[in-house]
Amino acid sequence: MGTDIKKILPKLIENAAVMVFYLNHNGDILLCNKKTESVLGLKQADIIGRNWLEVLFRDKKKSIKKNMFKAVMDDSTIYKRAKDFTCHINQRLISWSINPVLDKDNQVEAIALFGQDVTEIKERESSIKNIDDSLKNIFSGIKEYALYVINLDGNITYFGMGSETMLGWSKKDIIFKHVSILRDIATDSLSLEFILEQVRSFGKYETETELVTKNKETIPVILTVNQFLDATGKLSGYVFIAKDITERRKLEYQIFQSEKIAVLGQLSAGMAHEISNPLFVISGRLEMLKQEDFSQKVKDDLVLIADQTDRIRKLVNRILKFSRKSTPLQELIDINEVIEGVLPLIRYNKLPSAKVEIEKYFGKNMPKIKADPDQLQEVFLNILTNAYQSMPGGGVIKIITSNLQNLYAQIQIIDTGIGIPAQHLKNIFMPFFSTKNEGLGLGLSICHNIIKNHNGEIELTSQANQGSTFTIKLPFT
Amino acid sequence: MLYKILVVDDEAPVRDLFEELFKKEDCQTVTCATGEEALNILKNETFDVVLLDIKLPGMSGLEVLKNIREIHKNLPVVMITGFGFDEDLIAKTKQFGCSGYIGKNMHVAQIIVTFKQFVKNAKEKALL
Numbered sequence: 001m002g003t004d005i006k007k008i009l010p011k012l013i014e015n016a017a018v019m020v021f022y023l024n025h026n027g028d029i030l031l032c033n034k035k036t037e038s039v040l041g042l043k044q045a046d047i048i049g050r051n052w053l054e055v056l057f058r059d060k061k062k063s064i065k066k067n068m069f070k071a072v073m074d075d076s077t078i079y080k081r082a083k084d085f086t087c088h089i090n091q092r093l094i095s096w097s098i099n100p101v102l103d104k105d106n107q108v109e110a111i112a113l114f115g116q117d118v119t120e121i122k123e124r125e126s127s128i129k130n131i132d133d134s135l136k137n138i139f140s141g142i143k144e145y146a147l148y149v150i151n152l153d154g155n156i157t158y159f160g161m162g163s164e165t166m167l168g169w170s171k172k173d174i175i176f177k178h179v180s181i182l183r184d185i186a187t188d189s190l191s192l193e194f195i196l197e198q199v200r201s202f203g204k205y206e207t208e209t210e211l212v213t214k215n216k217e218t219i220p221v222i223l224t225v226n227q228f229l230d231a232t233g234k235l236s237g238y239v240f241i242a243k244d245i246t247e248r249r250k251l252e253y254q255i256f257q258s259e260k261i262a263v264l265g266q267l268s269a270g271m272a273h274e275i276s277n278p279l280f281v282i283s284g285r286l287e288m289l290k291q292e293d294f295s296q297k298v299k300d301d302l303v304l305i306a307d308q309t310d311r312i313r314k315l316v317n318r319i320l321k322f323s324r325k326s327t328p329l330q331e332l333i334d335i336n337e338v339i340e341g342v343l344p345l346i347r348y349n350k351l352p353s354a355k356v357e358i359e360k361y362f363g364k365n366m367p368k369i370k371a372d373p374d375q376l377q378e379v380f381l382n383i384l385t386n387a388y389q390s391m392p393g394g395g396v397i398k399i400i401t402s403n404l405q406n407l408y409a410q411i412q413i414i415d416t417g418i419g420i421p422a423q424h425l426k427n428i429f430m431p432f433f434s435t436k437n438e439g440l441g442l443g444l445s446i447c448h449n450i451i452k453n454h455n456g457e458i459e460l461t462s463q464a465n466q467g468s469t470f471t472i473k474l475p476f477t
Numbered sequence: 478m479l480y481k482i483l484v485v486d487d488e489a490p491v492r493d494l495f496e497e498l499f500k501k502e503d504c505q506t507v508t509c510a511t512g513e514e515a516l517n518i519l520k521n522e523t524f525d526v527v528l529l530d531i532k533l534p535g536m537s538g539l540e541v542l543k544n545i546r547e548i549h550k551n552l553p554v555v556m557i558t559g560f561g562f563d564e565d566l567i568a569k570t571k572q573f574g575c576s577g578y579i580g581k582n583m584h585v586a587q588i589i590v591t592f593k594q595f596v597k598n599a600k601e602k603a604l605l
Binding site: 272273275276277278279280281283284285287288313316317 | 488490491494497498501532559581582584585586
């Protein structure tokens with residue numbers, strides 16, 4: 001066949017995947033190719049000879065398109081320039097190209113009109129955009145994972161998923177910064193080079209570590225690092241996925257604390273028992289000695305020794321109450337009554353005489369709680385005493401009881417005292433922790449134990465110099 | 478003499494202390510370290526009261542109590558506890574007829590008074 005353009009060109013046009021029209025300058029269709037048949041649903045014979053506007057826009061409703069198309073056509077004709085236009089024909093999206101054919105005098109002698117069906121292309125684009133948007137939505141909802149990618153130099157090239165939220169950096173601020181900005185290299189012995197070496201050798205690396213936010217806060221995370229390969233399969237970077245495990249750490253810490261307290265309890269019980277005998281003997285002998293005839297100095301010394309032994313005895317008793325393993329008595333009690341019963345007792349503790357007002361807000365609909373009334377009284381006595389002591393200049397203590405969804409009784413004791421600084425709050429229920437100069441620091445740990453034994457919860461919120469709020473929840477029967 | 482007391486405790490300083498304390502109260506005391514010894518002694522001698530430590534090596538305080546009760550229905554037995562007594566254990570001893578408790582964590586004066594009260598009560602009950 002050869003490359004005889006005269007013979008091939010018609011074949012090319014006839015078989016093109018785009019619509020080809022040849023119009024005179026009036027817009028009448030002189031020629032059209034096969035593609036026009038399938039798009040327009042007409043035979044070539046029914047197209048040729050008719051005006052293009054009438055063929056394309058048979059429907060009167062399409063008059064706007066007709067006018068626009070005509071304007072583009074006129075523009076192209078007048079300015080002798082190719083012009084483009086997109087519109088729907090028979091529910092297909094067609095991208096038109098209008099090309100004036102100029103004669104040797106540079107006048108428009110004809111118009112070549114090409115129309116490409118871009119329906120599928122547009123759909124694909126739209127679909128991709130939908131997926132993209134969906135992904136963005138999905139990712140923006142995932143707050144506990146951060147995904148970022150670095151290049152081989154270690155600079156961040158992509159900062160996606162929950163990275164901005166978790167780490168506080170905005171994409172534009174962190175892009176191309178070195179990834180080490182996200183770790184505290186001074187304290188972190190796990191080196192980036194080590195991690196990347198592992199990833200290169202084994203494909204991925206996972207570890208538990210800490211990331212640093214823009215505000216210099218540390219977040220405990222599980223970090224998974226994978227290879228980032230380019231289209232040819234060559235290593236072009238690394239993908240980091242960090243999962244925030246702050247909540248898990250909190251839970252682990254709480255469990256650890258509970259276990260510590262439990263072990264401490266067992267040790268205390270054992271120790272206390274061992275102490276009984278020596279203490280008993282010392283006390284007993286002291287009593288006997290006191291009755292003997294000694295100089296006043298010796299008698300005074302004996303009294304001092306007896307006092308100290310007394311202190312030890314009280315201490316051991318306290319430790320024992322704290323370590324009590326036995327399940328509490330199970331009586332059906334009214335929490336409002338229990339608290340009411342404690343109030344007169346407060347006066348008998350050694351309290352600084354201060355104008356402290358107690359405001360009671362007792363919930364009306366309070367079902368009974370299965371509890372040991374003495375133990376609960378001890379809890380409230382302890383907390384109320386602390387509240388009193390935190391307000392040497394006087395103040396108000398609010399006691400609020402309420403019914404939480406018929407499941408729990410909630411008791412809140414709110415004071416306006418000196419409060420507890422934030423750094424002490426996490427230790428406040430630990431045994432032997434005390435912010436006071438006297439006392440053993442066992443009171444609150446005993447309270448914690450008692451409430452836990454009752455399947456309840458106890459929490460303290462506090463602000464230095466503003467006051468503290470104890471919130472206790474106890475399940476109804 | 479007020480009472481003849483059998484003191485059962487595994488620690489010598491504790492036994493000696495009781496002996497001296499009771500001497501001041503005009504009581505005669507015999508002491509031993511284990512439950513087995515106590516039961517042997519009880520076969521051959523009579524006592525007004527047994528002062529029995531709840532925690533003993535070998536035969537436990539509870540076991541000794543049970544054994545004593547089988548032979549001597551009316552012999553007052555006062556149990557000694559230390560700090561941290563087990564409430565279950567105490568309930569069991571009550572079940573087996575112990576006449577009262579004194580705790581090593583109590584003041585000595587209080588121990589003596591309480592002890593004497595228990596014995597008095599037990600004897601009066603026995604007479605009924």
